[in-house]
Amino acid sequence: DHMIVCSKCQTYVSSKDAIYSGAVAYCSETCLKDKR
Incomplete structure (x- = not known):
């Protein structure tokens, strides 16, 4: 998996997430949880 930066969220996630x-x-579930 490669890391990508998701729109609307300043976090890198793996492509599968x-x-x-x-x-x-867009943000992964992990990204959304981290931003709360």
């Missing part, structure tokens, strides 16, 4: 909407990667 990202949530995709079309071609855009």
